[in-house]
Amino acid sequence: MSDPVLQLRNLTKTVGRRNIVDDLTFDIPAGEVFGFLGPNGAGKTTTIRMIVGLISMSRGEALIKGVSVRHHFELAMTHVGAIVENPEMYKFLTGYQNLVHFARRHEGVTKTRIDEVVALLGLQNRIHEKVKRYSLGMRQRLGVAQAILHRPSLLILDEPTNGLDPAGIRELRDYLRKLTKEEGISVIVSSHLLSEMELMCDRVAIIQAGKLVDIRSLQETRDSAQSKIVIETGDLPAAQRLLASAFDPSLLTISGIGQLELAADKSAVPHIARLLVSAEIDVLGIHAVQKSLEEQFLEITGGEMVV
Amino acid sequence: MSSLGKLIRNENMKIYRRPRTWLMIAFLVLAIGLMSGLMKWDAGSDDHADWQQRLSQQNAQLQQELQDNEKLDADEKTDIGNRIKLNAYYLDHDIDPNELSLWNYVNTSASLTILVTILTVIIAADMIAAEFSWGTIKLLLVGPASRSKIMLSKYIATMGFALLLLLLSFAAAFGAGGILEGFGGLSRPELTIAANGAIRESSMIADALQKYGFAVISLLMYVTMAFMISAAFRSSSMAIAFSLLFMLIGNSLSALLSGYGWVKYLLFSNIDLTQYLAGASPLRPDMTLSFSILMLAAYYVVFQFVAWLLFTKRDVAA
Numbered sequence: 088m089s090d091p092v093l094q095l096r097n098l099t100k101t102v103g104r105r106n107i108v109d110d111l112t113f114d115i116p117a118g119e120v121f122g123f124l125g126p127n128g129a130g131k132t133t134t135i136r137m138i139v140g141l142i143s144m145s146r147g148e149a150l151i152k153g154v155s156v157r158h159h160f161e162l163a164m165t166h167v168g169a170i171v172e173n174p175e176m177y178k179f180l181t182g183y184q185n186l187v188h189f190a191r192r193h194e195g196v197t198k199t200r201i202d203e204v205v206a207l208l209g210l211q212n213r214i215h216e217k218v219k220r221y222s223l224g225m226r227q228r229l230g231v232a233q234a235i236l237h238r239p240s241l242l243i244l245d246e247p248t249n250g251l252d253p254a255g256i257r258e259l260r261d262y263l264r265k266l267t268k269e270e271g272i273s274v275i276v277s278s279h280l281l282s283e284m285e286l287m288c289d290r291v292a293i294i295q296a297g298k299l300v301d302i303r304s305l306q307e308t309r310d311s312a313q314s315k316i317v318i319e320t321g322d323l324p325a326a327q328r329l330l331a332s333a334f335d336p337s338l339l340t341i342s343g344i345g346q347l348e349l350a351a352d353k354s355a356v357p358h359i360a361r362l363l364v365s366a367e368i369d370v371l372g373i374h375a376v377q378k379s380l381e382e383q384f385l386e387i388t389g390g391e392m393v394v
Numbered sequence: 395m396s397s398l399g400k401l402i403r404n405e406n407m408k409i410y411r412r413p414r415t416w417l418m419i420a421f422l423v424l425a426i427g428l429m430s431g432l433m434k435w436d437a438g439s440d441d442h443a444d445w446q447q448r449l450s451q452q453n454a455q456l457q458q459e460l461q462d463n464e465k466l467d468a469d470e471k472t473d474i475g476n477r478i479k480l481n482a483y484y485l486d487h488d489i490d491p492n493e494l495s496l497w498n499y500v501n502t503s504a505s506l507t508i509l510v511t512i513l514t515v516i517i518a519a520d521m522i523a524a525e526f527s528w529g530t531i532k533l534l535l536v537g538p539a540s541r542s543k544i545m546l547s548k549y550i551a552t553m554g555f556a557l558l559l560l561l562l563s564f565a566a567a568f569g570a571g572g573i574l575e576g577f578g579g580l581s582r583p584e585l586t587i588a589a590n591g592a593i594r595e596s597s598m599i600a601d602a603l604q605k606y607g608f609a610v611i612s613l614l615m616y617v618t619m620a621f622m623i624s625a626a627f628r629s630s631s632m633a634i635a636f637s638l639l640f641m642l643i644g645n646s647l648s649a650l651l652s653g654y655g656w657v658k659y660l661l662f663s664n665i666d667l668t669q670y671l672a673g674a675s676p677l678r679p680d681m682t683l684s685f686s687i688l689m690l691a692a693y694y695v696v697f698q699f700v701a702w703l704l705f706t707k708r709d710v711a712a
């Protein structure tokens with residue numbers, strides 16, 4: 088793998104006495120879609136604001152392609168395109184004029200490149216209309232267009248799917264994939280929606296109360312997903328007693344709808360069936376299920392995840 | 395890394411693509427047109443045909459007064475003497491002092507620079523605060539341009555707008571004067587009497603430019619103040635309201651409190667340098683031209699520094 092595109096080193100933001108971002112340290116390699124996942128108020132936006140220099144860092148450092156944001160802001164920013172929360176545009180200008188505005192800040196963004204990006208985001212039909220007549224989704228696209236004009240190495244998108252319809256979300260996803268595969272750029276996407284992250288990201292950092300809880304590859308998480316066996320019987324207390332003696336009782340739970348759940352993989356199903364039948368307990372159903380990613384993340388964050 | 399020139403073009407685009415700006419410009423030109431029309435109408439009501447006769451009459455009366463009135467002190471005597479001399483000069487050189495020339499229009503337009511100042515103050519107060527109101531500040535700052543550079547580009551664009559309005563008001567008054575009085579009066583001199591009693595001919599354009607020059611100084615100060623206020627507020631309407639408020643009540647406040655010694659340290663007491671011209675008296679007797687210039691320079695530096703601090707050092711969490 089090439090050098091990391093973004094390195095965070097003990098990044099901390101203190102407001103009053105509270106660390107709203109607390110000692111974040113991790114790297115983001117090139118060509119990866121990286122998710123910031125965390126419940127509302129976890130500090131995702133605050134972290135992004137520090138990376139792009141909107142707010143000062145209380146402690147620590149962010150390096151973009153090895154360039155310190157704190158010490159060489161202008162140079163570091165030549166590698167970054169970003170939208171932070173809702174990308175507000177100049178409403179009295181047309182979409183195109185807005186893009187010209189942002190293109191002028193960079194060297195070497197040609198008219199052809201602007202047209203290319205406009206086409207890429209499917210804005211060509213209405214690009215010469217005033218932005219005040221745009222829908223939320225169109226503004227979001229214009230925001231993304233603005234962020235990729237100068238072919239950044241790192242694209243930072245804070246809640247990019249906000250306001251996009253399902254088709255728009257899918258397009259964005261496909262487009263991000265394309266950018267990472269073809270141009271080798273890295274993307275940071277923040278979201279509190281796991282379902283989005285699942286489809287978009289290679290890895291996610293889970294942030295909670297300003298702290299890094301875990302970084303995991305979604306592929307590995309899927310592979311190592313634990314499974315459980317759901318058992319429905321005619322006599323719940325008897326079945327519970329029986330299984331608690333046969334298995335480790337801590338693996339056994341009762342779900343909200345009166346089903347027994349046993350943390351085990353499906354090889355245990357025949358054994359359980361035999362046990363229940365020989366004890367003359369009516370078996371209504373036994374099946375093995377994989378824990379969803381969602382459940383796993385809820386476990387990691389202690390059930391606080393807003394999904 | 396962004397070039398300053400391109401950033402200035404961006405700021406210009408944001409100024410001149412707004413309909414509001416063109417309303418302001420139209421308003422200014424209209425006001426100057428109106429002023430010129432009023433001047434013409436007012437002058438038309440006097441009878442100019444017998445101006446030579448009236449000047450001779452006036453001189454005879456003044457002569458009479460000089461001889462008969464015993465109570466005149468030395469100052470008043472030289473004053474009357476000067477007026478007689480001036481009138482005689484007008485008669486000798488066949489100049490009607492009450493006839494309007496194009497320069498009168500330009501001169502009067504110099505007093506309308508207060509309008510230019512107000513309009514530029516509105517633009518300046520909006521310059522930074524509006525980016526916060528619109529929420530566009532985030533995208534503006536996330537780019538390869540330091541905040542200092544962005545601020546400089548905004549300040550330069552604001553000054554460019556002021557310059558445009560000044561040129562426009564000069565040109566509009568010049569045009570209106572030319573249309574109403576003909577462009578023939580261009581070379582008419584401005585007559586003044588020097589301290590030694592000699593009559594001096596000076597060019598009227600120099601006089602008009604001097605008036606504009608003084609107006610530009612106060613414009614520069616007010617606009618820089620508004621710019622600082624713009625950096626302090628996150629709402630453009632608040633920034634505009636406060637800037638205009640300070641500007642409009644500042645002067646009367648200074649005049650009202652001129653009894654107190656500390657008033658001379660206020661911006662508003664120093665901003666009008668015409669108070670040091672011959673024939674005018676400063677707000678407080680202990681104030682001098684160099685004192686005022688020093689004060690203005692100090693205020694200017696402080697305004698710029700505070701604006702810079704506010705704009706570059708604060709967190710943008712909006």
Ligand SMILES: Nc1ncnc2c1ncn2[C@@H]1O[C@H](COP(=O)(O)OP(=O)(O)OP(=O)(O)O)[C@@H](O)[C@H]1O
Pocket residue numbers: 102107125126127128129130131132133134278279711
């Ligand atoms: N300027 C500030 N002053 C004080 N506290 C702040 C400030 N900005 C953010 N916070 C607090 O910091 C925490 C993190 O906020 P942040 O906006 O980074 O969360 P987030 O992860 O982006 O949440 P969301 O999913 O809702 O967008 C919140 O508790 C918030 O109240």
Ligand SMILES: [Mg+2]
Pocket residue numbers: 131132133245
């Ligand atoms: Mg957020």
